[in-house]
Amino acid sequence: MKSVCLIGAGVLAALLSAAPMALANAPDLKDAAGTYRIANASRIGFSVDQVGGGGISGVFNKFSGTFKINSNNVSASTVNFTLFPGSVTTKDGRIADFLRSSAVFDAENFPQVTFRSTSVRQTSSDTAVVEGTLTAKGVSRRETFNVRLTDWSSGSIAFNVEGRVHRSRYKMAAGEPIYLDIVIFDMNIKGQRR
Numbered sequence: 001m002k003s004v005c006l007i008g009a010g011v012l013a014a015l016l017s018a019a020p021m022a023l024a025n026a027p028d029l030k031d032a033a034g035t036y037r038i039a040n041a042s043r044i045g046f047s048v049d050q051v052g053g054g055g056i057s058g059v060f061n062k063f064s065g066t067f068k069i070n071s072n073n074v075s076a077s078t079v080n081f082t083l084f085p086g087s088v089t090t091k092d093g094r095i096a097d098f099l100r101s102s103a104v105f106d107a108e109n110f111p112q113v114t115f116r117s118t119s120v121r122q123t124s125s126d127t128a129v130v131e132g133t134l135t136a137k138g139v140s141r142r143e144t145f146n147v148r149l150t151d152w153s154s155g156s157i158a159f160n161v162e163g164r165v166h167r168s169r170y171k172m173a174a175g176e177p178i179y180l181d182i183v184i185f186d187m188n189i190k191g192q193r194r
Contacts, residue, residue, distance in 0.1 A: 036191030
């Protein structure tokens with residue numbers, strides 16, 4: 001819910017720089033170096049569990065961003081991501097309307113959620129941890145996302161990004177304690193080289 005999704009984009013950038021070495025069709029990290037635009041084909045999914053089972057899940061349909069892979073220094077890779085909470089959809093339109101309302105995202109007054117990476121740390125040949133600043137509803141906090149390279153071809157790259165964000169830290173505690181405070185992000189980020 002938090003737009004933690006944006007963060008996923010940042011994490012992708014970090015992973016990108018390290019992962020290509022592990023792929024057979026990308027033998028040299030320099031092949032993946034460059035600036036990428038986050039493609040519309042990406043999927044920014046989230047879920048919030050409910051006490052006793054069930055919960056809420058959905059996707060954000062509008063987002064934008066870029067990430068830069070630095071082949072000489074993975075830690076110098078960067079991610080910038082913007083999520084538009086007004087684009088949230090769920091299986092139940094009433095729930096989506098509630099998420100867009102002032103009780104949660106307040107999309108009318110806070111139309112964007114942003115993530116800016118501050119560090120990228122490679123953890124294996126195809127994984128990385130991306131840290132950065134997530135800003136939602138006027139509140140900025142440090143968040144961490146795990147990134148795994150899932151696909152690479154000349155000019156495009158894909159990552160799975162996962163993270164857990166405490167929504168109450170962003171003034172989005174509506175529904176607690178029935179709905180848990182943790183928002184689980186599961187994102188498939190696709191990048192096109194610019």
